[in-house]
Amino acid sequence: MSIHQLAAALQVLHNAITTSIPRGAAAALLEVMASCCALLVKLSEALHGIEDPRVAAAHAHLIEQLFHYTQREQLRSQIHLESTGAHLLEDDELDALRQARDQHAYRQLDLATAPRLHAGRAHYTSTADFSAAWLGLNYYGAASRLHDAHLLIARRAMDGGTLTPRLAGLARLYQEPGAVDPRRIAQAARALDKFEPADTCFEGLPLPPTARHADGALMEEHVLAALAEPNRTTSEKQVSTLISDYRREHGKQRAPETGIFFRGTRAGVDCYDLRAAGEQAEQLRSLMGQADNPRTQAGKAARAARAARPGSSNPDRSAADAEAIERGEVQTDPLFSSDAPAPDWSGINSGPDSSPDAGPVPDGGTGGGPAEEGRENLIDFDTWHSAGKGSQGASEGQYGQDISESQHAQESSEGQEGQDSGGAETGHEDAGHGFGDAAGQPRTEYSDQDPELGGDADVPPAQRRLNAFLAALSSGHQGPGAKTIAPRVGIHIQLKALEDLRHPEMLTSTTDHGVGLDAAETGRLMCEGAIYRVIFGPDGQPLDVGRTQRFFTEAIKRAALARDRGCIVPGCTAPPEMLECHHDDWWEHGGQTSCRNASCLCRRHHLAIHAGLLTLVKIGGLAYILFPKHVDPLQIPQRNRLYTAA
Template sequence: MNYTAPAQRVDILRELLDPVPGQSTPARDGTQLRALGELGIAFLHQLREDMAACEDPRLALELASMAESLGHESTRLRILAADRLAASNAHLMQAEEFDALRQNPPDINTPATFCTGRPLFGTPAQLLASWVGIPLASARRRVADAADLIARRDATGTSLPPRFTHLAALFADPQQNPEPVLETSAKIAKHEPPDTSFDGETTAPTLRHHDGRAIEEHAAQVLSTATSVPEARRHINELVATAAEDPETSDPVALRRGLFRLPERSTLTREYLLRVSTLEAERLESFLAHANNPRTKAGQAARRNPNPGAEAGTDPTAADAATPDFLPEGAEAQRWEDEPAAEATVAERGLNALLALLTFDLRSQRATGDAQTLTSRQPTITSQAPRLLLPSDSGANYPAIRPEVIVHLRIEDLRDLAAGDARTAHGAKLPPGQLRQLLCDANLLPAIFNGRGELLDYGRSQRIVPDKLKRAVLARDRGCLVPGCTEPPERLEFHHIDPWHKGGRTCLSNLGPGCLGHHLDYDSGRIKLIFRDGLPWVILPPHLDPEQKPRRNTYWDDLAA
């Protein structure tokens, strides 16, 4: 069919969508269904060409809204198609049926012919992947989504309600965006046992909130009331993560640690998946923060990408000396200098530091002295992992990186270790089991706070802030004092409120943490530090805070909530 006038296409679409009484509807007639699809695609193609030179911003907004709505309906149609393929056992048809459908619309007046022996496709997902040209994993995901959001079936072919009834109602609602619903359904399904409805045992959702309701019910409520998709995603992630920590509902496969080799997608690179526990992840976060700190030798070393022609971690000059020189004598002028390697990106810095550790034999030196700190008001645990030392026998001077785990918890959680949990300095939540493991591996030193949060006794004065005192400052303030700053603890510096050269003491009541940029603001006086009720507060410049009110950074308190 080739209709050149858009008005003709509109009339034909209306006729197909509103048929004459007594005639078959487009959804039940193969010829009409194919015509409807071809006309719809042709109409949208013509519309896209007509709107390509549009200058009116109102029409552009109208087009954006229409395109988004069409995309939503297309998403629902894809999942419905997967459901119909599974319901009709389309993968069991004879090969001649597939060949005929490639040429002509289906004739629904004659029944489809099915294989009497071995079919071409073993599952509906295999047929879907081959028929529309998508990866098999995507096809399997669509079939699973159809069972979770449209309908399930038993061995007799009887239709059963979907597994996630509340999300299914939201998915079918034309006023809702189906993409977040699909994402949420897949996220919850990872923690659910395999559905056994086909075997005659209909399963209900097992991932539940502490109030007894299913997580999918809570998720549907969040999706229908959230003001934005990112807000809904954050809330749902917290719901799923909290419920998944319950040993009765967590999936052992999803919690399995290890280093997994991913399929090779390029001849130039290789990909691996690293899955670690929350506690191990916190040590990695600290390791990465050290590798990204430009003010330390470790951070500077990680910023230099290794020479591709040399072994990682070797002295570049030694590598150059070992490289054969094939130029004839007297041709020194024909030599050229290698272009300097570009500075490593954030991801490359962590990789460089990690590969430097793996290249050489590792030596571990367990930290002595203060390994952990607990407080009575808002206890803090700091645990130092074994120091990672790189040998310098190759001539390279690689400094050591000592990852630290800093954890904040309440005293009631410390008293009830069977149920207590904690938050790390990087925002990760430690479940009770990993919290107990951390406590078993560390020394404990009490740091007692009064009711206002002031540390009463910790450390002694000296010009360089000792590690004990740094941990005390972090236990009190957690991070940079400037509101909104989110620099990790490893990137912080400690500022003397009363300068040392003017008689200031190195003590808790004279120190305030700050990142590199804000520390410079402290020193220059752009940001003032004052003490009030035993705690340091900042006063921002007048152009940032006309009220000139003392303020503290609440980001860390919100992170631990």
């Protein structure tokens, strides 16, 4: 039989199975399914042998569809086992099934007769017990699968029949092929089920869901709306926030104790557990974000301070690299070194110029891509911190001036934190898995490897942050030119929270990194910090320097960050320290240097815009992103919705 004849025969088989099948043909159907499984293995092996990326992409998609199908069928099979009482089968029946299964000879089974069940004590006590033994699972895995099936497929009634699942909305979504990853739906169902009282459907009193959002709607309805979000990263953040907010409001989540806890010494390495909340969490996230930034002096210093680092994969090279950096040299592998300049599209030559004589590109230069914009339009937290100390950067007047007057306003308060030893009391608790407390989830787990790092590219993020943390603690013993990081706390306050100060409990805020602060912390930072106002209008920001200069001022950068809150590309999790300002209408095409023409982008997506991989469009004064058609066939302009607008 040729491959074309096989395809035609499979289509005929598909059409035949869609009709009703008599019970006596069940054995033949089982053999057909076993043959199809074996055929699938052969087809996959044949497709793997074809060196064509289009075939590889299509095959991978089919396998993913099959994976999602088998996940749904796993739960359906559990309900089928439970409703038919498969765990009560007599031992002879099970032995005949085992032989037919091992030999793929299901036709030898006599399925036309009724199954023989134990009248007394059976070998297996429950469906989960039987499923674990028959499918080779551990008992807890089988019980968890059956529990998920009760949430999303059907519940068991007193008479042995089935009832509709408790979470009917999620159950309908679970049945829809290709809509949402079934694992995410099951994970959300498990999280919501923890908020519900124990179900009594087996006692004859099935309970509907009762957990409700603050607006009165069922939590299930809000989770369904979040799962419908097309961008997966944004959807996961929304679901996680819903779950964590409910836990916090209803006392379902106990906050761990904050502080630094010594966890012993292992292989000569001291282990500490750092936990922080509120302002202290924001300080640590700011420190880590700046340490991760390879394009600032403090970020580079954090990479360099690793000589003789314990646990280094190559201590000799680490020490040599540190000495080379001190001499102004960076050691690179000769295999990857060349005297020829890198091509323009690579972005390698687009990093900051460390030369003290480097200046901005003059008007009419050949720039215009992210090479120049990335250097001068980087949202540099080092510059902002040094502004209050007399160094070059944004003046105090830029921070305190009114940016515009409109009906919608946002207040941002910024507290400058000193570099004293009190920083040793701050820390950060690792974000949990699944649906943890997303409101406190850090935005510093962002990787944007800069090819110009040279010999320091092997420093892992955790070690960089430790270097920066210890440098900040010891900064009091260094000279005024020390390249250390000072944690910065910037907060965003809704104008309506300031309109009636008779209710101070309403005065809450959100930090640059998404940490929610209560009224007490917000009020203290407003008293201690430098306050600047960013007022939003319906058509963007009037901050404008026109064509008089190409590079954005610090005031424009601050306003753009306050508006966008992060990289505008949907799903991007780049922290504020990694952002750059981009001319929506390019400078070399006549674009103005103004807030209404500025958008926050991470370096990777900034390069993607200039390379034509992403398209930026303006709607209502705001920049939106168009993904390629193979990613978004509908070509719907989108903005990043990970960060709730302040």
